[in-house]
Amino acid sequence: MIKAIKGTKDILPDSIGKWKYVENIISSVFKYYNYSEIRTPIFEETLLFARGIGEATDIVGKEMYTFEDRSKTSVTLKPEMTASVVRAFIEHSLGKKHSLNKLYYISPMFRQERPQAGRLREFHQFGAEALGSSSPLLDVEMISMAYDILSGLGLKDLTIKINSLGTPESRKNYTQKLREYLKDKKHLLSGESKERIDKNILRIFDSKIDNDIEVMKDAPLLLDFLDNESKDNFEHVKSLLTSSNIPFEIDASLLRGLDYYTKTTFEIISGKVGSQDALCGGGRYDLLVEQFGGEPTPGTGFAAGIERILIACEKENSFVVPESSINLYIVCLEKMLISKAYELAQSIRRNNICVEMDYIGRSVKAQMREANKLNSEFVLFFGGEEYSEGKVQLKNMKNGTQELVKIENLVNKISGD
RNA sequence: GUGGGCGUAGCUCAGUCGGUAGAGCAUCAGGUUGUGGCCCUGAGGGUCGUGGGUUCAAUCCCCAUCGCUCACCCCA
Numbered sequence: 001m002i003k004a005i006k007g008t009k010d011i012l013p014d015s016i017g018k019w020k021y022v023e024n025i026i027s028s029v030f031k032y033y034n035y036s037e038i039r040t041p042i043f044e045e046t047l048l049f050a051r052g053i054g055e056a057t058d059i060v061g062k063e064m065y066t067f068e069d070r071s072k073t074s075v076t077l078k079p080e081m082t083a084s085v086v087r088a089f090i091e092h093s094l095g096k097k098h099s100l101n102k103l104y105y106i107s108p109m110f111r112q113e114r115p116q117a118g119r120l121r122e123f124h125q126f127g128a129e130a131l132g133s134s135s136p137l138l139d140v141e142m143i144s145m146a147y148d149i150l151s152g153l154g155l156k157d158l159t160i161k162i163n164s165l166g167t168p169e170s171r172k173n174y175t176q177k178l179r180e181y182l183k184d185k186k187h188l189l190s191g192e193s194k195e196r197i198d199k200n201i202l203r204i205f206d207s208k209i210d211n212d213i214e215v216m217k218d219a220p221l222l223l224d225f226l227d228n229e230s231k232d233n234f235e236h237v238k239s240l241l242t243s244s245n246i247p248f249e250i251d252a253s254l255l256r257g258l259d260y261y262t263k264t265t266f267e268i269i270s271g272k273v274g275s276q277d278a279l280c281g282g283g284r285y286d287l288l289v290e291q292f293g294g295e296p297t298p299g300t301g302f303a304a305g306i307e308r309i310l311i312a313c314e315k316e317n318s319f320v321v322p323e324s325s326i327n328l329y330i331v332c333l334e335k336m337l338i339s340k341a342y343e344l345a346q347s348i349r350r351n352n353i354c355v356e357m358d359y360i361g362r363s364v365k366a367q368m369r370e371a372n373k374l375n376s377e378f379v380l381f382f383g384g385e386e387y388s389e390g391k392v393q394l395k396n397m398k399n400g401t402q403e404l405v406k407i408e409n410l411v412n413k414i415s416g417d
Numbered sequence: 418g419u420g421g422g423c424g425u426a427g428c429u430c431a432g433u434c435g436g437u438a439g440a441g442c443a444u445c446a447g448g449u450u451g452u453g454g455c456c457c458u459g460a461g462g463g464u465c466g467u468g469g470g471u472u473c474a475a476u477c478c479c480c481a482u483c484g485c486u487c488a489c490c491c492c493a
Contacts, residue, residue, distance in 0.1 A: 003484080058491050062418085080493085109493080114418080116487060125493055192490095203491095257492060267493095278493060305493030333451050364451060372453040384451065397453070 007113075007121025009307075017321040018313070022306060025152045026106060026126045033145055035104040035128050040084040042108070046074040052083030052288065054259025063111040065121075077110035082260070082285065082301055085129045090294035100132040106306075118276035118308045127282070127303035131289065134298035136236035139264045139284055140244065142302045143237075146268055146280045147246055153309065154318030157271040158279075160247060163254035164234040164264050165283070166226045174225035175201050181219050188215050205253035221252050230263045233284070237264050260285040266302070272315035273308055280304035328414055329371035330357040331364055333383030341382045344407070351411045371397065378414055 004010055011019055027037070046066050053060050065077040078084055085103060088094070094101050106126040113119060128145060130138040143160060150158055165171055178201055186194060193204045193212045205216055226234065241248050248266075256265045265283030273279070282302025289297040313319060328348065332341040338361075345355045356374055358367045371379045381393040386404060394413060395402040405413050 111492075113491075119492075123493065275488065276492070281493065303493060308493060331452070363446075365447080365453080366445075368453040379452075381451065395452070
């Protein structure tokens with residue numbers, strides 16, 4: 001039997017309701033903030049992600065779905081969206097059309113990692129990018145939109161963490177200081193942390209090993225080494241969040257794993273979804289556009305994982321999808337009449353009325369049970385003497401009442417007189 | 418890439434201290450002639466993940482393999 005590829009999931013009719021529910025909230029929140037939707041291809045030239053996300057990152061180093069197409073071009077299924085949006089922004093000169101571009105997306109993404117709870121190889125993200133302003137208003141807007149969507153879905157167990165990574169120069173400055181600090185303490189660190197000194201020194205702050213935590217307790221902090229611009233941005237973001245009543249925590253160990261981030265970054269985690277607890281992450285990327293050869297354009301954005309959010313919603317029982325229903329079920333009383341019943345169904349459907357009937361010759365009882373299961377508003381009994389007189393019995397399933405209706409009056413009756 | 422758990426009907430699971438299997442839900446048919454939701458009756462549906470080994474005999478023991486799952490890493 002051929003099965004879906006590891007780490008991919010079918011979204012079956014049972015669960016499509018909650019996906020639509022979530023997607024509706026997402027796009028309505030973006031609409032209130034006046035973000036426009038953008039869709040980009042599912043795959044791009046590999047170079048785009050390699051350069052944008054960073055050669056040394058895990059995503060580029062070991063997680064991308066990369067292959068050569070028939071013309072020997074290396075292409076990659078998108079592992080995230082920011083690089084693609086920036087590419088489209090430059091390619092279509094969006095910066096010339098509007099000085100500020102506020103964009104959002106909902107799209108599948110692909111990363112070849114080992115699947116686990118809240119982590120798939122094909123997963124769905126929504127997110128936003130604002131290109132053309134370095135204003136902290138937009139950093140706050142990102143956090144605010146993400147928070148509005150998550151709370152709009154009824155989630156309560158959320159923590160917003162913010163940090164600032166500064167500019168590349170201030171970060172470089174800082175890591176130098178950190179390296180000096182660790183020079184004579186190296187022997188106290190765990191093996192893993194030792195390796196990180198060269199690989200990704202900031203990650204040592206993430207260690208859960210007691211000795212490492214002890215060593216890092218007195219280490220210099222990046223936040224104390226920020227350049228003035230980054231510091232201003234961060235301070236402004238904090239005060240705007242406070243005045244917008246958005247609760248947040250400062251987390252100096254919050255590091256985003258993509259190279260393009262500068263200044264303020266943030267993450268929203270859920271206490272309900274297991275070890276992959278980041279529902280959403282984002283931050284500012286003021287240098288990415290020019291890095292790709294565009295006019296220098298500051299940007300900020302975020303992305304959130306829909307599957308993780310759905311896990312959180314289920315754990316918190318945070319919303320109930322309204323039951324689906326139909327307007328009319330046609331119960332066919334005589335098998336001979338099934339084609340006539342179908343013609344009637346068709347003509348009623350063309351009046352924007354949702355009609356279902358039995359296609360497989362089930363008993364009347366079974367048809368009634370089906371009508372009930374579908375939450376049909378009305379049931380029409382098709383056949384018998386009434387039919388030969390051009391009438392049918394129409395039953396209201398809510399209150400059980402039934403009346404004889406002329407076939408030509410059905411549409412009016414059903415659409416509520 | 419590394420480690421743990423699991424793999425029995427469509428779904429959720431039970432079970433056999435080794436003698437080829439069951440429940441609930443779902444599906445279908447019925448509970449008097451053309452009528453639902455509750456309830457009742459019945460039916461269909463499984464080579465017990467796959468391959469090999471031990472044994473008179475394995476779904477249950479052993480080995481391998483595949484798949485799923487959780488965790489590390491990292492990320493949404």
